[in-house]
Amino acid sequence: MVLFPNAPELTGQDIRDQLKERLASYKLPASVEVVDELPRTTTGKIQKHVLRDRT
Numbered sequence: 001m002v003l004f005p006n007a008p009e010l011t012g013q014d015i016r017d018q019l020k021e022r023l024a025s026y027k028l029p030a031s032v033e034v035v036d037e038l039p040r041t042t043t044g045k046i047q048k049h050v051l052r053d054r055t
Contacts, residue, residue, distance in 0.1 A: 002038055010034065 012032035019028055039047040
């Protein structure tokens with residue numbers, strides 16, 4: 001997840017806690033990682049394979 005530039009500092013656990021109030025337990029993501037920037041190709045598509053390899 002990438003935060004907006006002026007957004008308050010949030011951790012992955014903060015985001016999961018907020019989602020827990022709105023989602024059923026089976027829909028909660030196992031983990032949330034906050035990154036500065038998503039890896040993109042030269043055409044602007046998000047490189048999902050790079051994100052999967054990070055974990």
